């Protein structure tokens with residue numbers, strides 16, 4: 001399958017490298033708004049073609065699939081451009097700014113007979129499956145704390161009076177959209193959609209959440225999700241069961257996980273070493289779904305993405321965080 005890319009940030013290079021490792025996708029073209037950066041990107045990754053016109057790239061019959069890594073607010077319009085030209089789309093997290101965009105885009109994917117996927121890597125790792133399996137050994141889950149608290153170098157620019165996309169409501173940014181989406185997606189993958197949710201943001205001067213605490217309510221337990229782009233955490237995430245706790249290092253990487261007995265306090269490592277280019281796992285999952293036309297797996301991912309976006313949207317509405325792309 002031949003693919004193209006949108007966006008020239010580091011994550012696009014990481015995706016291209018992972019695509020190469022997967023052995024399933026070959027890079028055909030790159031897009032940038034500027035000729036110079038399109039050329040640089042094409043040279044860096046030996047892409048046969050480069051574009052500065054998105055429509056033109058979307059119409060190319062040499063491309064089967066596009067990977068989109070642009071600012072969140074642009075996802076919807078760009079995704080639609082490719083879907084209506086019958087290209088499969090892998091779009092970066094969070095897939096859209098609101099659920100209206102989500103419904104419209106997935107309907108367009110169905111109408112055009114193509115697939116649309118959200119690139120949220122931490123629900124596709126081998127370690128994610130090991131974690132889900134290990135929940136049984138933890139016994140009845142009673143609480144969890146998931147955190148992604150990472151100081152962003154872009155916050156320095158924000159403090160200097162600028163407004164980087166990720167700290168902007170215009171571009172559907174904020175801590176919950178950018179980082180909270182990882183722990184939230186993992187929670188939805190492991191436990192399903194929460195019964196209810198409440199977000200307590202730390203708002204910055206322009207009304208964006210620089211940090212926040214999201215409480216997810218389930219039938220027998222709550223999950224506290226902490227996210228921040230304006231401070232840094234040095235503690236792991238944890239799931240607390242009646243028999244044992246699970247300690248997770250790196251909620252977006254799931255690099256190291258231990259089961260710790262609640263009584264003996266004995267810790268057993270159960271995670272495995274994963275590929276450094278860990279986007280390879282989502283790529284393999286997406287390609288498998290397309291090759292096998294596995295509608296069930298596709299619907300499962302789609303529902304999870306929808307449940308995550310529903311919480312993201314509700315969290316914003318609870319706090320009057322309005323995005324430019326919001327229709328209501």
Ligand SMILES: NC(=O)c1ccc[n+]([C@@H]2O[C@H](COP(=O)([O-])OP(=O)(O)OC[C@H]3O[C@@H](n4cnc5c(N)ncnc54)[C@H](OP(=O)(O)O)[C@@H]3O)[C@@H](O)[C@H]2O)c1
Pocket residue numbers: 006007008009010011031032033034037038068069070071072074092093094119120121165166178
């Ligand atoms: N999966 C992950 O681990 C991961 C990691 C980082 C980011 N992401 C996601 O990837 C996406 C991009 O994030 P990022 O931090 O790379 O964003 P970014 O730096 O703000 O922008 C990414 C690219 O979009 C284009 N762009 C920037 N501003 C634009 C504008 N005003 N109008 C049109 N195009 C614009 C630029 O490409 P050109 O100038 O070349 O056109 C830029 O390279 C987001 O959805 C983010 O959540 C995912």
